[in-house]
Amino acid sequence: xxxxxxxxxxxYFGTVKSELNRVDQNIxxxxxxxxxxxxxxxxxxxxxxxxxxxxxxxxxxxxxxxNKFTGNLAQLPISEDSMQVRFGFLRGNERDLYRRVExxxxxxxEEDSGLRDRRMxxxxxxxxxxxxxxxxxxxxxxxxxxVAMRNAVRVKNTILISAAISLALGLLxxxxxxxxxxxxxEEFNRxxxxxxxxxxxxxxxxxxxxxxxxxxxxxxxxxxxHIDRLMKAMRYAGDSIAxxxxxxxxxxxxxxxxxxxxxxxxxxxxxxxxxxxDDAGELLKTFDSVLRIARLEAGERRELLKELDPKPxxxxxxxxxxxxxxxxxxxxxxxxxxxxxxxxxxxxxxxxVSNLVENAIKYTPxxxxxxLSLEHDKMGRSQIIILxxxxxxxxxxxxxxxxxxxxxxESRTKKGSGLGLxxxxxxxxxxxxxxxxxxxxxxxxxxxxxxxxxxxxxxxKRRQKEDAQGDDVIQPSAALLD
Amino acid sequence: xxxxxxxxxxxxxxxxxxxxxxxxxxxxxxxxxxxGLEMARAADYDALVLDRMLPKRDGLDLLKVLRDDGDKTPxxxxxxxxxxDHKVEGLRAGGDDYLAKPYSFTELLARVEAxxxxxxxxxxxxxxxxxxxxxxxxxxTVRREGQNILLQPREFRLLECLMRNAGRxxxxxxxxxxxWDYHFDPQTNVIDVHISRLRxxxxxxxxxxxxxxxxxxxxxxxx
Numbered sequence: 001x002x003x004x005x006x007x008x009x010x011x012y013f014g015t016v017k018s019e020l021n022r023v024d025q026n027i028x029x030x031x032x033x034x035x036x037x038x039x040x041x042x043x044x045x046x047x048x049x050x051x052x053x054x055x056x057x058x059x060x061x062x063x064x065x066x067n068k069f070t071g072n073l074a075q076l077p078i079s080e081d082s083m084q085v086r087f088g089f090l091r092g093n094e095r096d097l098y099r100r101v102e103x104x105x106x107x108x109x110e111e112d113s114g115l116r117d118r119r120m121x122x123x124x125x126x127x128x129x130x131x132x133x134x135x136x137x138x139x140x141x142x143x144x145x146x147v148a149m150r151n152a153v154r155v156k157n158t159i160l161i162s163a164a165i166s167l168a169l170g171l172l173x174x175x176x177x178x179x180x181x182x183x184x185x186e187e188f189n190r191x192x193x194x195x196x197x198x199x200x201x202x203x204x205x206x207x208x209x210x211x212x213x214x215x216x217x218x219x220x221x222x223x224x225x226h227i228d229r230l231m232k233a234m235r236y237a238g239d240s241i242a243x244x245x246x247x248x249x250x251x252x253x254x255x256x257x258x259x260x261x262x263x264x265x266x267x268x269x270x271x272x273x274x275x276x277x278d279d280a281g282e283l284l285k286t287f288d289s290v291l292r293i294a295r296l297e298a299g300e301r302r303e304l305l306k307e308l309d310p311k312p313x314x315x316x317x318x319x320x321x322x323x324x325x326x327x328x329x330x331x332x333x334x335x336x337x338x339x340x341x342x343x344x345x346x347x348x349x350x351x352x353v354s355n356l357v358e359n360a361i362k363y364t365p366x367x368x369x370x371x372l373s374l375e376h377d378k379m380g381r382s383q384i385i386i387l388x389x390x391x392x393x394x395x396x397x398x399x400x401x402x403x404x405x406x407x408x409x410e411s412r413t414k415k416g417s418g419l420g421l422x423x424x425x426x427x428x429x430x431x432x433x434x435x436x437x438x439x440x441x442x443x444x445x446x447x448x449x450x451x452x453x454x455x456x457x458x459x460x461k462r463r464q465k466e467d468a469q470g471d472d473v474i475q476p477s478a479a480l481l482d
Numbered sequence: 483x484x485x486x487x488x489x490x491x492x493x494x495x496x497x498x499x500x501x502x503x504x505x506x507x508x509x510x511x512x513x514x515x516x517x518g519l520e521m522a523r524a525a526d527y528d529a530l531v532l533d534r535m536l537p538k539r540d541g542l543d544l545l546k547v548l549r550d551d552g553d554k555t556p557x558x559x560x561x562x563x564x565x566x567d568h569k570v571e572g573l574r575a576g577g578d579d580y581l582a583k584p585y586s587f588t589e590l591l592a593r594v595e596a597x598x599x600x601x602x603x604x605x606x607x608x609x610x611x612x613x614x615x616x617x618x619x620x621x622x623t624v625r626r627e628g629q630n631i632l633l634q635p636r637e638f639r640l641l642e643c644l645m646r647n648a649g650r651x652x653x654x655x656x657x658x659x660x661x662w663d664y665h666f667d668p669q670t671n672v673i674d675v676h677i678s679r680l681r682x683x684x685x686x687x688x689x690x691x692x693x694x695x696x697x698x699x700x701x702x703x704x705x
Contacts, residue, residue: 250584254497274698284584323675351666358670
């Protein structure tokens with residue numbers, strides 16, 4: 001935009017201004033010529049010269065000597081505020097005597113004998129005879145600049161119109177380019193979101209134009225390919241380790257178990273062997289959880305999500321843990337609403353909720369309270385909440401405890417691998433659900449307690465009915481029981 | 483029972499064989515899929531323990547060939563791939579049960595004996611009896627020594643599972659799978675709590691306990 005304005009400006013000065021400058025030079029030269037003629041040969045010579053030149057038509061003249069006027073201009077078209085002309089060779093108040101004249105004069109039109117107004121430009125200067133200081137006359141030399149001025153207007157209009165057009169084009173193309181740009185950037189953002197969610201197979205689309213965004217897409221894709229290869233290699237390595245380490249661990253446990261079984265029941269070393277077998281089992285479980293989380297994070301099982309009613313699943317969990325709560329001296333209550341639909345995997349959902357309920361049971365002291373509920377949040381999404389009035393988790397630690405092997409209980413007195421919440425987080429992530437830790441039940445006796453909620457994205461209503469029917473088919477055992 | 487183990491990990495297979503033989507079973511070993519298929523066809527086994535990943539012939543492929551032949555021998559599939567979808571795949575291919583590595587031997591033993599029993603012709607009974615304890619599967623009632631025992635639906639299923647496997651060890655994992663349909667191990671003693679409630683109903687007021695805890699393994703219902 002700026003460059004085109006500069007270009008137009010340059011064009012304007014190159015044509016119009018230089019034309020006017022040339023006119024000014026001619027005028028100045030002629031004025032000087034006639035001035036010296038006046039000084040040397042007197043007013044008669046100038047008068048004759050002006051008369052002749054007026055008739056030839058190119059210039060405009062007004063010559064006044066005493067009370068005598070000659071020239072093709074009828075009067076001095078001059079006003080008080082007209083500009084002074086500064087000639088380099090003049091000094092002092094001499095300068096004030098020269099005036100630039102830009103005026104409109106009338107000329108008889110040859111065709112319809114009317115008068116036409118035309119623009120002129122000239123310089124008015126004083127005249128002296130010989131070396132006299134007294135001014136005895138004045139002379140205006142001018143030129144008709146109507147054509148040049150019209151050109152100037154035309155050029156100016158052209159420039160303005162071109163500027164407007166180029167501005168409009170610039171805005172339009174800028175808009176189009178930026179829209180295209182932002183839509184492509186938007187695509188990158190979508191890609192990044194998808195990748196983060198575990199769709200490692202997604203790639204940026206390319207237009208092969210070789211522009212910066214296309215190059216960026218190429219580099220992104222290369223990078224993703226590389227990451228994908230690394231992930232596969234890692235997963236392969238993980239699986240191999242799982243395979244290779246699980247077998248000897250399993251054998252270890254089996255040996256310990258069979259040695260323990262072989263002993264007489266009252267042999268005290270049998271207990272040691274069973275404890276050792278349990279430890280081996282614990283190791284295997286931890287290993288299993290690590291692999292499970294890794295698989296979940298890779299999003300391998302996302303395609304298994306089905307729309308289902310979470311109520312029977314949560315009822316089952318409540319039924320499973322209610323006695324355990326009672327045994328631990330906790331009061332357990334469940335508030336599970338009907339008519340929710342989630343896109344979920346039954347097994348994973350059960351595992352996540354079961355982990356959270358177990359956590360609540362594990363950390364809430366005797367006499368405490370554990371609640372399991374399913375309800376709609378303010379935005380109408382389904383959320384599963386597990387509440388307790390145990391010690392809770394400080395707000396600053398709530399993000400960190402979702403990481404693997406992070407345990408708040410630094411002394412590690414409670415049994416556990418530090419994988420429970422990481423597993424829940426991975427399961428929530430696979431369901432595109434949010435896993436949020438917050439304040440639980442607060443009352444006089446306990447501190448804040450903990451609330452753990454899994455908030456599921458909304459499922460389109462259209463399919464609710466079909467799925468409710470499908471669910472009955474999936475769970476015939478529930479019907480058998482009633 | 484006569485059991486065939488098809489497993490390429492000979493060290494693991496040896497332990498399993500030793501354990502099963504100690505439990506009173508006759509055990510044959512096959513180290514690859516082709517040999518396994520040949521042996522399964524040649525002799526009449528009561529149960530097959532089949533590793534999924536085998537040299538020469540994949541475990542699921544072997545199973546498919548057997549089932550296509552009309553062979554109904556109960557099969558327990560073993561695999562390092564512990565995820566539920568693999569399990570579903572295995573069961574769909576005609577397996578009777580699925581056990582993910584790493585498994586404990588007691589788990590394997592309990593499951594092999596459970597599927598071996600399933601082929602009994604009396605598996606489709608409507609009444610189960612263990613000593614003085616009777617369960618009517620149609621009326622959904624339980625009696626011991628003529629006394630009616632009221633059970634919650636879940637307790638009923640728990641007892642049913644134990645009675646169907648009477649005299650055999652049923653592990654906690656098996657109970658979670660068969661009674662609750664959960665395929666993960668809870669960290670807490672949640673099953674023990676349910677068992678103790680059941681025990682309170684079927685054993686507490688009677689002289690001889692029927693429901694026994696088997697240390698390091700699970701539970702057994704036995705006179």
